Amino acid sequence: MAFFNKLAGYGSIDNSAGDRIKDYLIDGEEVIQAFTFIRDSIILSNYGIYLVDVQGVSGKKVEVKFFPSKNVKSISFESASTFDLDVDIKIGVDGNSTMGQNGIPYNAPISFKVPKTQAQEAKQIVKLVKKHYLFK
Numbered sequence: 001m002a003f004f005n006k007l008a009g010y011g012s013i014d015n016s017a018g019d020r021i022k023d024y025l026i027d028g029e030e031v032i033q034a035f036t037f038i039r040d041s042i043i044l045s046n047y048g049i050y051l052v053d054v055q056g057v058s059g060k061k062v063e064v065k066f067f068p069s070k071n072v073k074s075i076s077f078e079s080a081s082t083f084d085l086d087v088d089i090k091i092g093v094d095g096n097s098t099m100g101q102n103g104i105p106y107n108a109p110i111s112f113k114v115p116k117t118q119a120q121e122a123k124q125i126v127k128l129v130k131k132h133y134l135f136k
Contacts (some may be wrong), residue, residue, distance in 0.1 A: 016042055020051045024064060032128055035112065042091075042112060044128055047089065048072070051110055067110075072133035076109075077126050079119070086113040087122050091129060093129045 018031035021043055025031075032044040039054035049072060051065040074092035090109040097110040114122035 002090060012024040020062075021045075021064060022051050024050070024066070033125065035114075035125065042110060044132065045127070046132065049110065049129075049133070051091070051096075065096070067095060069133045069136060071095050072129065074109075075126055075129045075134065077122065084116060085120050086115055088113055089122055089125060 003028060008010050018034050019024075021031075025045065026047070029045050029047050034041055034043040039059055040051070041052040043050040048066055048068040051067070053063040053065070054102045057062040057065060071094040072091060076090045078088040078090075080087045087096065088111070088122060090111045092107070092109045094107055096110065100106050112125060114125075118135075
């Protein structure tokens with residue numbers, strides 16, 4: 001089942017993913033929690049959110065985006081119904097510009113899915129985002 005989850009793009013809580021950004025951390029910055037997908041990660045630090053996008057077949061090209069805590073604007077949690085396999089989390093941020101279908105750029109949320117079996121961990125991520133970024 002774990003192999004299927006990886007193929008389907010589901011993630012897992014994985015604080016060792018913080019090693020991917022250790023070269024980018026500044027003095028006093030610490031990883032709070034990390035969430036890993038097949039190869040990509042969302043890492044919460046005490047200063048903001050890192051989005052690690054591993055690109056290409058070999059995975060040697062890696063894009064690291066950082067969103068300071070002041071850029072985090074909202075978070076949404078969509079629970080899974082009886083037939084859903086996952087819950088959805090969206091973190092609204094400024095500075096994640098994407099081109100819309102109408103050619104007008106907009107700030108896209110950081111969006112990811114969590115397996116239904118890890119709904120409690122997903123709720124913990126929501127609490128951490130609220131605590132460290134929204135109600136500071």
